[in-house]
Amino acid sequence: MSKQNPYLNARREWDERYGGLISRARNWQLMAAGSLAVAVVAVVGIAFVGSQSKIQPFVVVTDQLGSPVAVARPAPVARADLDKRLMVAQLAAFIKDVRAMVPDAVAQQVTLNRVYAMAGRDVAGFLNDFFKDNSPFSVDGSVTRVEISSVIPQGGETYQVSWVETKAKPGATAVAEHWKAVVTVGMDAKLAENPKVALWNPFGIYVKSISWTKEVL
Known part of the structure; x- marks a missing residue:
């Protein structure tokens, strides 16, 4: 049986211990970058949607009793x-x-x-x-x-x-x-x-x- 090389054993231990940590850290970095990208897109989307007016004005014509007789959107003013x-x-x-x-x-x-x-x-x-x-x-x-x-x-x-x-x-x-x-x-x-x-x-x-x-x- 050949003698084990202590330097190779140490290198193997380093690879197993710290290599796994580096790999997991890299995975977390990729996940964080992906989450940040999604957040940026979401914020931009919300800002765009928020800038679009959702209120649609209407003109309501009523009779003498206050009952509506006609409803229409006002024409846009140039x-x-x-x-x-x-x-x-x-x-x-x-x-x-x-x-x-x-x-x-x-x-x-x-x-x-x-x-x-x-x-x-x-x-x-x-x-x-x-x-x-x-x-x-x-x-x-x-x-x-x-x-x-x-x-x-x-x-x-x-x-x-x-x-x-x-x-x-x-x-x-x-x-x-x-x-x-x-x-x-x-x-x-x-x-x-x-x-x-x-x-x-x-x-x-x-x-x-x-x-x-x-x-x-």
Whole structure:
């Protein structure tokens, strides 16, 4: 019987003991990598599914008793149409804020803050001159109410705004006047990045130029 080689025996013991450990460790690494890949795919899938809106709005028409008589999905609004509607609404609010006057000085100052947040440099100068001769603050209880009649696009960034002003003083008969303005507007996202401006003008819409005249009917 041949003598056993102690070095071969030691090597064989090392292979059996540590080789098995290495093999098991490698298997665990492969399993961990596979689990991580599955987790990443699952997270991406969940994020994608979560980003898809599952809420479907419906318009329900009811009769006088409140019973539904028609149900339909609203037609999608194009971005251009949405921007146009937003511009029209902001312009109407701007004209109303510029021309209206209330007895409460604090409320009137809030209105002026909104006005100047939408005023471009040239328009701000125009308004400064206008308010020098026409104080926006009521000193005798006078009130000016503004009712917007229409905001009509004139092409490009220009709009025509028509409105009725009703001026009233305590003890006097209210007087209604018809006015019309031509307004040029623009959008600047940087305006909305200014915290002071964003509070009053979150969309970054500003008025480039404005002129108005009283209509003679």
